[in-house]
Amino acid sequence: MALDDFKDVIHRCFRCGYCKFTSNYTDFNCPPYNKFRLETFSPGGRMWLIRAMMLKDIEPSQHLADILYSCTMCANCVEECRFKFHDDIVDIIMEGKASLVESGMVPPTARDFFKNIYLSGNPWKEPQQKRGDWARHYGIPVYKPGDEYLYYVGCIGSYDQRVQKMAGAFGQLLLRAGLSFGILGEDEYCDGNEVLMMGEQGLFEYLAQKNIELFKERRVNKIVTLSPHAYNVMRNKYPRLGGDFEVVHYTELLKELISSGRLKVPGGRKIKVTYHDPCFLGRWNSIYDEPREVLESVDGVELVEMRRNRENAFCCGGGGGNFYTDIIGGGESSPSRIRVREAADTGADIIAVACPTCMTMIEDGLKGEDLDEKIMCNDISEIVLDAITSAEEG
Amino acid sequence: MPVKDGNSLYAGLTDILGQEFVSKEPEELYIYSRDSSANPPRPVDYVVMPSSVEEVQAIVKLASSKGIPLIPMGAALNLEGLTLPLKGGIVVDMRRMDKIIEVSEMDRYALVEAGVSQGKLISYLEEKYPMLQHSVPDAPPSATVAGSCLICGYGHLSTNYGTHAEMVNGLEVVLPTGEILRTGSAMLSTSLWFGRGSLPDLTGLFLGWLGTTGIVTKLSIRLYPRPPIRDMVIYMMQDSSIVPDVVYRITHTEVAEDVSIVGQERPEWMKGYQIIAAYVSAHTEKELDLKKSYLKRISKEEFKSKVSFMEEAPGELKEQFMELPFFATKVADWKKGGGFEYVGAIMPIDTLPEAWEKGIDIAHRFDMLYSYAIRVVEGGHHVLFTYSYPFNRADEVSMHNALSALKETQKLSLALGAIPWKPEVDGQKEIIKKMDKGTFKLMQRIRKLLDPGGIMNPGNWEVD
Numbered sequence: 001m002a003l004d005d006f007k008d009v010i011h012r013c014f015r016c017g018y019c020k021f022t023s024n025y026t027d028f029n030c031p032p033y034n035k036f037r038l039e040t041f042s043p044g045g046r047m048w049l050i051r052a053m054m055l056k057d058i059e060p061s062q063h064l065a066d067i068l069y070s071c072t073m074c075a076n077c078v079e080e081c082r083f084k085f086h087d088d089i090v091d092i093i094m095e096g097k098a099s100l101v102e103s104g105m106v107p108p109t110a111r112d113f114f115k116n117i118y119l120s121g122n123p124w125k126e127p128q129q130k131r132g133d134w135a136r137h138y139g140i141p142v143y144k145p146g147d148e149y150l151y152y153v154g155c156i157g158s159y160d161q162r163v164q165k166m167a168g169a170f171g172q173l174l175l176r177a178g179l180s181f182g183i184l185g186e187d188e189y190c191d192g193n194e195v196l197m198m199g200e201q202g203l204f205e206y207l208a209q210k211n212i213e214l215f216k217e218r219r220v221n222k223i224v225t226l227s228p229h230a231y232n233v234m235r236n237k238y239p240r241l242g243g244d245f246e247v248v249h250y251t252e253l254l255k256e257l258i259s260s261g262r263l264k265v266p267g268g269r270k271i272k273v274t275y276h277d278p279c280f281l282g283r284w285n286s287i288y289d290e291p292r293e294v295l296e297s298v299d300g301v302e303l304v305e306m307r308r309n310r311e312n313a314f315c316c317g318g319g320g321g322n323f324y325t326d327i328i329g330g331g332e333s334s335p336s337r338i339r340v341r342e343a344a345d346t347g348a349d350i351i352a353v354a355c356p357t358c359m360t361m362i363e364d365g366l367k368g369e370d371l372d373e374k375i376m377c378n379d380i381s382e383i384v385l386d387a388i389t390s391a392e393e394g
Numbered sequence: 395m396p397v398k399d400g401n402s403l404y405a406g407l408t409d410i411l412g413q414e415f416v417s418k419e420p421e422e423l424y425i426y427s428r429d430s431s432a433n434p435p436r437p438v439d440y441v442v443m444p445s446s447v448e449e450v451q452a453i454v455k456l457a458s459s460k461g462i463p464l465i466p467m468g469a470a471l472n473l474e475g476l477t478l479p480l481k482g483g484i485v486v487d488m489r490r491m492d493k494i495i496e497v498s499e500m501d502r503y504a505l506v507e508a509g510v511s512q513g514k515l516i517s518y519l520e521e522k523y524p525m526l527q528h529s530v531p532d533a534p535p536s537a538t539v540a541g542s543c544l545i546c547g548y549g550h551l552s553t554n555y556g557t558h559a560e561m562v563n564g565l566e567v568v569l570p571t572g573e574i575l576r577t578g579s580a581m582l583s584t585s586l587w588f589g590r591g592s593l594p595d596l597t598g599l600f601l602g603w604l605g606t607t608g609i610v611t612k613l614s615i616r617l618y619p620r621p622p623i624r625d626m627v628i629y630m631m632q633d634s635s636i637v638p639d640v641v642y643r644i645t646h647t648e649v650a651e652d653v654s655i656v657g658q659e660r661p662e663w664m665k666g667y668q669i670i671a672a673y674v675s676a677h678t679e680k681e682l683d684l685k686k687s688y689l690k691r692i693s694k695e696e697f698k699s700k701v702s703f704m705e706e707a708p709g710e711l712k713e714q715f716m717e718l719p720f721f722a723t724k725v726a727d728w729k730k731g732g733g734f735e736y737v738g739a740i741m742p743i744d745t746l747p748e749a750w751e752k753g754i755d756i757a758h759r760f761d762m763l764y765s766y767a768i769r770v771v772e773g774g775h776h777v778l779f780t781y782s783y784p785f786n787r788a789d790e791v792s793m794h795n796a797l798s799a800l801k802e803t804q805k806l807s808l809a810l811g812a813i814p815w816k817p818e819v820d821g822q823k824e825i826i827k828k829m830d831k832g833t834f835k836l837m838q839r840i841r842k843l844l845d846p847g848g849i850m851n852p853g854n855w856e857v858d
Contacts, residue, residue, distance in 0.1 A: 011788040012732040014430045017469060017536025025513025025535045026521075037443055037490050038417060039470075040425050052424055063419045083727060 003054060003095040009085045010051045010092055015044035019077035022312040029308065030077060031315045031335040032070035035328050040067050043077035043089055050096035060105035068097050069107050070327040073197045074315035075283040097199025109325040114200050121189045122155040123324050132185025134164035140171035143182030145219040151183045154227040155190050156356035162363060163356040167226055169381035170250050177263045187214060193233035198321045205241065212243035222246045224253050228280035228355045249281060251291040251354050251380055258297050267299030268387030274304050274348035276339065276362065277313035278355035291354045294380055298387045304346045314339050316361035323357045336365030344371055351377045403460055407442055410452040415443040426485045432735050432785055432797040433475030433818060439482050445490040447568065447611045454609065455572040457484060458847050465851050466605045468541030471533055473734055474818040476604055480853025486609060489538065494518050495612065501588045502526060502617040503563050508540040508610050512719060515539055527620040529561055532722040540613055545816040546602050548778050550720045551652045551673055553771045555618060559601040563589050563614035567600055570608060570845035578614065587614035599840065605851040607844050621651065621675030623682050626715060627689050628704040629670040634750040636700055637668050638743045643692045644672050645774035649685040651675040655768035657750065660728065671715055725765055731786025735796045738815030739779045739807035746777060752806055753781050760799040778815060822855055
C-alpha cells in the first residue's frame with residue numbers, strides 16, 4: 001500500500017471526533033489526544049494533516065513527525081469511527097509515517113530505533129548471540145525441526161530482564177504440559193511489527209523475509225508468540241510475503257492446554273486480578289475472552305474489570321514504537337500512569353498483562369504513581385505458574 | 395494579517411501556559427484555520443489551551459494589552475466557520491477546561507467548565523444520576539456543552555424545553571478587559587447556580603453573540619427527568635401544506651415529548667414524503683399506550699387518508715431516531731467527501747410548506763439532493779428548519795455548490811421571515827441589513843463598552 005492508495009478516502013474524515021472516545025463516551029481513549037489535547041493529536045487531526053502533506057499544503061517537519069509518531073496505533077479510532085472507512089485510519093497513519101521516512105523527517109528516537117534494528121536485530125543494540133541467554137536458566141530448548149511449536153519470544157522478551165521472567169514463565173508451562181517446542185535463541189530476529197507501524201516498510205519487508213526464510217528452513221508450521229505485536233504481524237502481514245504459518249498467541253495456547261487437561265492448574269492463593277487488554281490482541285485481533293478464561297481457570301483468582309476494558313481498553317502507551325521513542329511518556333498524563341490509576345481503582349492486587357510491551361509500560365506506570373509496592377504487574381503465565389508451584393510447595 | 399510583536403507575545407503566552415499548550419507550529423495553525431464547513435481557511439497566529447479561569451484571564455489581559463484578537467473555541471463543530479479567525483489572532487481552545495464541577499439532583503442543574511464535551515456529560519449523568527438527562531444536540535459527542543448553549547443550539551428529544559440558550563441558569567465569563575463576571579443566581583454568590591431569577595438578565599449578553607463579548611469559562615445548565623420508557627410514532631404524508639396542521643394537532647395534545655420532521659431524497663422510499671416523528675415518554679406501559687392512542691386518533695379522525703400513521707416505527711429507523719447523540723453525521727457523509735454545511739432557519743411553522751418547496755429548488759439547482767431535519771420547538775411555538783448540504787472536500791465544484799446553496803438558503807430564510815441560526819459571516823451581514831438600525835447600533839455600543847479594544851472574535855456581527 002501507499003498513501004496514494006487512500007486518496008479517495010482520506011478527505012472523508014469530518015473530524016467529528018467519535019474516534020477520540022470510548023464507545024460510551026466516558027473518556028478520551030486516544031492516548032496522544034488525551035495527553036496533548038490539541039486537535040492535531042487526534043485521529044482526525046492526523047488524517048487532515050496527512051492529506052495536507054499529500055497536497056503539499058504543509059511540509060514534513062519534526063513537529064509533524066512527533067504528531068504522527070505519538071500515535072500508539074492502538075486502533076481505538078478504528079473501533080469508534082462511525083464511517084465505513086474506519087478500517088483505513090491506522091493504515092493511513094502508517095502510510096503518513098512512511099512518507100516521513102521517505103523524506104528523512106522522523107523523530108531522532110525513531111531513527112535510532114530503525115538503525116539499531118537494522119544493525120543489531122533489536123532496538124537496544126544488544127548482541128545477537130545473547131538473545132537466547134535468558135532461556136538457559138529455565139531449561140527452555142532450542143527449536144528443532146519436528147517440534148510442534150516454535151516459541152517466538154521477540155526483542156523485549158529476549159533482552160528486558162523483567163520480561164525475560166515472563167518469557168520464562170510461559171516456557172516453563174509449555175515444558176510442564178509436555179509440548180514439543182523450542183525457541184530460535186541467537187537466530188531469532190525482530191518480528192518487524194513496530195517497524196511496520198512506524199512506517200519503515202523497506203526494513204519491515206527485510207525483517208519479515210528474513211524470518212520467513214528462517215522459519216521455512218527450520219520447517220516451522222506452528223508459531224506461538226509471547227507478544228501480541230509479533231502475533232499480529234506474523235498472522236496478518238507475513239502471509240502476503242509468503243509466510244503462511246499457523247500463529248497463535250500464548251494465551252490462546254494456554255487456554256487450550258488448560259481446557260484439554262494437558263496443563264493442570266490447581267488452586268492458588270486468593271488474589272484479586274484486573275486484566276489489561278493489549279491493543280494488538282484485543283482491538284487488532286479481537287481476542288478478549290481467552291486471556292480472561294485462563295485467569296478464571298485459576299482457582300483463587302477473582303477477576304475484576306477496569307472501567308475501560310475489552311474494546312474500550314485504554315492503551316498502555318507503548319505501541320507504535322512508543323515504548324522506545326517515548327513521545328507520549330512522562331508526567332501524570334502519560335497513558336501508563338493513567339492506566340495503573342484505573343487499575344488501582346478496582347482494588348486489584350495484580351494487573352495481569354499478556355504483552356511484553358504492556359508489561360514494561362505498566363511497570364513504569366506503577367513506579368511513576370508510586371504504586372509498585374501496592375500492586376504487582378504479572379503476566380498471565382506467571383499467575384498460572386505461581387498457582388501451580390504454590391500448590392506443589394503446599 | 396500577521397501578529398506584530400510576535401516573539402514577546404509568544405513568550406507571554408508560554409509564561410502563562412507553558413510551552414506544551416501554546417503553539418505557533420504550522421501543523422496546529424493549519425488545523426485550527428479550517429473546519430468541516432465549506433468556508434475558506436482563515437489564518438491563525440497562535441493556538442492556546444488554558445486549563446483554568448485564571449489562565450484565561452491572563453491570556454485575555456495579555457491579548458488586550460497588545461490588541462491581539464482572541465477567538466474562543468469549543469470543538470469547532472458549528473459548521474459555519476464561527477471559530478475561524480476573520481482577522482487573525484489567538485484561537486483559545488477551551489477543551490482542557492473540562493471539569494463537571496457540580497450536579498444538583500434536587501435543583502436539576504449541572505455546573506460545568508466550558509470545555510466539557512457532550513459525551514462526557516452524557517456518560518457522567520448516565521452513571522451517577524440515571525434519573526436525569528441534559529439536552530443533547532444533534533452533534534457528535536465531542537461537541538462542547540458550552541458551545542451549543544452559546545450558539546443557541548437545539549437538543550434531540552428535548553426541544554419542548556426550548557433552546558440550549560434558554561436552559562442556561564448562569565455563566566461565568568472573562569470579559570475582554572480581563573474582569574470576571576457571573577450571571578444568573580451566581581451574581582449573588584459563586585455557589586448559587588440554580589437559575590436566572592428575576593435579576594437583570596446579563597446572561598443574554600453572551601448568548602448568540604458568537605464570542606464577541608467575552609470568554610465563557612463555566613456555565614450552569616438545566617437538567618430534566620429522564621423518562622423510564624420512550625417510544626415513537628410516525629406520520630407520513632406527501633403534501634407539505636398539511637404539515638403545519640398535523641404538527642399543530644400533535645403538539646396540542648401535549649403528550650409528545652418531542653416532535654421532529656424529516657424529508658430527504660435518499661433512500662428512494664423517502665423521496666416526496668414528509669415524515670413526522672412524535673416521541674412519547676412514559677412511566678408505565680399503560681401510560682405509553684394511552685399517549686400513543688391520542689396521537690393515533692389525530693391521523694385517524696382528522697386527516698384520514700391524507701396521513702399514514704405508524705404506531706410502531708421500523709426497528710432501524712427507530713434506533714436511528716432515538717439514539718443520543720443523534721448520528722446526524724451519517725447524512726453528512728452522503729457525498730462521501732468529509733464536508734458538511736447546513737442552514738438552520740428558525741421560523742413560524744406556517745412558513746414550513748413554502749420553505750420546503752423552495753428548498754428543493756435550491757438543492758437541485760446546486761446539484762444536491764434535498765435533506766431536511768426540522769425540530770418543533772417548545773411545543774410548537776416555532777420550528778428550526780435545517781437544510782443539509784453535504785459536499786466533497788476534494789472537489790472544488792462540490793464545495794462551491796455547497797457554499798452557494800448555503801447563501802441562497804440564507805437569503806430564502808430571511809425572505810420568508812425566518813432567522814438564520816448561527817450564521818456564518820456573510821449570513822450575519824445579511825441579517826444586519828434586515829435588522830432594525832437602532833437595535834444594531836445598540837449592539838455595537840454594548841460591544842464597545844464590553845470590549846473597548848475590539849479583540850473578541852472581530853469581524854463577527856459587523857458591517858464592512
